[in-house]
Amino acid sequence: MKKILLGALALLVVAAGVLFLLKGKDTYEGHTSSVSLSDGLNVGSTISYTLFDQFGKAHTLDDSIHTLILVFAKDTGHAVKAFLGAQSADYLTTHHAAFVADISPMPVVIRNTFALPDLKTQPYSVNLILDETIATSLKKGAKVDGITVVTLKNKQVEKVAYIENAEALKAMIEKEN
Template identity: 35%
Template sequence: MKFFAVLLLSLLPVWAQAVEVGDRLAPWTLLDQFDQAYTLNDQAQILLVVRSMDAAKQVDAALQGQPKGYLEARHAVFVADIQRMPRLVAKLFAVPAMQAYNYRVMLDRDARIAPRYPAPVDKVLWLQLDNGRLVAQHEYSSATELREALEQVKP
């Protein structure tokens, strides 16, 4: 019984951090693949969150052929949770590979931000924002679906 009480108490902070429609997202700051800081603000209208390499590949495939600034024109921010990736692999291979992308990737190296937005590991989480408030959320399991959704957003 003591074990379940401890388990419940340890999970309370996780539940408290999860956002729901209508909630205001707490601002945060992450570095992108070029070590440039970005702070979430009220101008962001779309937050794309991925928690695995497979989900990140879906975003990359959806953005293939799009011009530089495509996400920024749609007020979209892309966050990748890379905390499970070994630091040496990230530093020597993954992050340098990301520098070839024509879009910014905010790197959550320590899982400080992505866990606030729970979603299946293999899907792309789309959080629709309005002045910092969550108004809707969607999950995409294919690059085609994500690309179509992004095309619906007017720059």
């Protein structure tokens, strides 16, 4: 019995090592993201960014975006994902909105093995924060345990709201357009 347990443990260690080697390389290495805020997520601040989505495509904030949906925690990210998954594929575009999710705390092997394959099944783009420095600059002045909805006009913050559920998210997105 002891040999069987040791053998199973050895197989588990080898399997974990192989998984790490296969999925432990950062697929976004060489992709340069950037975020600039003149005064954190506060009214009057100007924001600009270039972030990559789950497909590796760069997204630069432009004047057509009126609503930013920001999530910094796993639970709120899942709530927004569930809400957007129930909408039409062009919901964000139609409502001049962008979804930004902070996945910087996630280990690369977990991100590559579970998070990105799941996000790639979604018909909408998720602008990903992969760098902790970028996440820190966006969190400045933000409530990180809720869904942050930022209303923009020409990349300038007009309003910041913190919401808790899908109904409030829908109301905020559709009210702004």
